[in-house]
Amino acid sequence: MPPEAVLPAPAPARLPAAWRAPLVSLAVGLLVLVAVTARAWGAMVHQWWNIDTYSHLLLVPFIIAWLVVLKQRDLAQLAPQPFWPGLVALAGALALWRAGEALGINLVAQAGAVGAVQAAVVTLLGVRASLVLALPLAFAAFLVPFGDEIIPPLQLVTAEIAIALTHASGVAAGIEGIHIQTPAGLFIVAEACSGVKFLIAMVTLGVLVCATRFRRWTTRAAFMAACILVPILANGVRAWATIYVAQFVGAEKATGFDHIVYGWVFFAIVLAVLLGVAWRFVEREPESHGWPLQAIDRWRWVARAEALRLAPTGALLAVVALAGVAAVSTLV
Template sequence: MFKKISVQSLFTISLIILFAVNTLVLLTIFDEWNSDGPYSHGFLGIIVVVYVFYLQRHRLQATNLSKGHYSLALACLVFSLFVFLVALLSSIQQLQQLAFYSTLVSLFFCFYGWKMLRAFFIPLLMLLLIMPVWNMLQLPLRELSTQAGVWGPELLGIAVDRDHYRLSTAGGMFDVDPACSGLGFFMVAALLAFCVSYFNKLSTKRTLNFLIISLAIAIIANWLRVMIIIVVGTYTEMNHFIVHDHLTFGWIVFAVCLIPLIYIARTFFEERPEDESQELIQPETSDESSLNKKQASITLIVLITFVAASYWIPSRYDENYAFVEPSLDNYQLVSRDKPYSPSWKPYSQGATQERFSYYIDKSLGFQVYLADYYKQEQASEMIFVENYLFDEDFWTEIAEKKLAVPGSSSLSQANLVVLKRSAHRYRLVASWYVINETVTSDKKMAKLAEVKAALIGKPGATLVAVSFDFDGENQAMAEQQLSEFIDTYLNSNQS
């Protein structure tokens, strides 16, 4: 079958299949690259990566993998595709992006072998550095930048009060948002370090040394940006342009900090002599250059099987899915399945339908909000960053915690948000998720239940939220009354 087909052609076919299946994933990556966020260097980075691959094209050579190496490569491919399938079914964007990269590397491993994977380690690592999968670094970098925003101005005699990530001085208030963490500088510095390592043919030890220096300079550059903005904003009472256009100012500071980094690279990390790196560019011997037809067949079959599964599994759903509300004996139903509420405006993007019901018990009133999804997809799901349970223009969040539901066997606690609108108007909003009879308030468990439900062809899910207004005098009593209503709601028979 593959007698006249080269390994490059088969690898190209595999890439075309992989890219076609991951079109939406690629679009999310391009969106991150096209934004003002920490991955805005992506388009420039991919040009560098492609150029490095082009320079090393003569080293690409098919390898007849040993059984041990191919078993490892195939295991990596199967695992990557499995993670991709789970990420697809659970609509976790960054996990999909990471699985896409892992699958790409695994395919490279399957077709070209371990030696080629090692030879192309630097460009593959550079590709990983421009993937938008590094958000977990924002938290520690943000913490360091916030602390630097306290220490720096105080060294100049400016008193700074810190409230989480909000810094207050006599001249104004400064929020150290996730975008101010310096993650963009951090990733650009890492990419630059490996570029220098590749073009200067640095050893592993010297590469790590230069990487540490580059990352340190990137962190210091962001500290300087934060400190300068706070100092200038304080003395100008927030009227200087760098306070408002801190993004452009930050890149200017980073560019200035690159000057000593470039000097260090040219002075202390010069190119290695050619003979030291000669071993690294020797091609494979000719007796190992033939492609094993069986290995190629298995690789393509595994890829196509998972591709088929990624289309077939999500295609099974009930278009008529809707959560059936229970019939409550102790509460009077005033209205049910109303598409709109005049006093409550939550938002669930991509919901199949949104419904409101209202229950009363003597002087107590409880409003129930249901957001049904007959299936969930990326950006059309219960757990999504743009969804909200209250309008921030009318309500201020006081606290976010868990509400115990001791009488329920299906739900031990619900998510609770405490809101305030005026001195005598407060609101409690409790919420949880229902996925194929699984009831939970935990987002991770909801995602796991989402995957299980999709696998058995019943992906229907509903966000359930209950609001209860009170005067703010006795919050503990209000929480107890809300908990009792939820307990009754969960334990009643469905009508």
């Protein structure tokens, strides 16, 4: 029996010639924008690295890169055409960043910094390429750490769920705001116990799953609702379990055990159950996310928008000029 023929390994994909200069321009433009808004980016990286609530955001750049790679075949069929109206969005994003810096509001400054990068991509790569990259571009919004604003209401909701379950389990308890008094001691639903970390991570994951695995909006809405409600309810159950166990082992032991279990086990179990249920309703493969090229070709407004093109060199110079104006405005 003759040996099986050994097929040659496929040649590595080459970067299409039409993309080489635009990608260089994009890299230069993004470097300039990040340099100008470096303070906001530095604050974001600090929050990702040092604040547990936002540690999951360290994965977002890698997720964005993965989403872009999934669309490389579609992108290879396109030739980037700079889109001058994108400069309007870039100017608005830089103005937002500048306002946030002037007012000392990190969330606003960071949103402007990320928005400037998104607008630069649209400007330098054009409408059609940006539509193909719509999901990774939109997902970049999750680079901005947010959620501190909802911690107080989450504390109250957690306390209410915990006290209701505590009463239902036959433990005498009283509540005042986020303070729960029981025979085993006083329990406080602190900021770290609000469940905001779990909730934000689940919402981020939910958006990714909805965009890459589901087609129907009803399925997406149901899954996103679960990604919001399940973490809130689960956190209330966790708080109640801590209070209940404390009645037998003491508050100190129960609290220490709670942090370990919730940090490593409880979150993983809830996440696995939620994804396991969602898996039964998967409707497509990740690489089919977004709009296919055939659909984009049928949109007449795309052709009209592409008429508003700009020379590649002029587009890059305009991006750099706007970044320069923003930088100078900080010195005034």
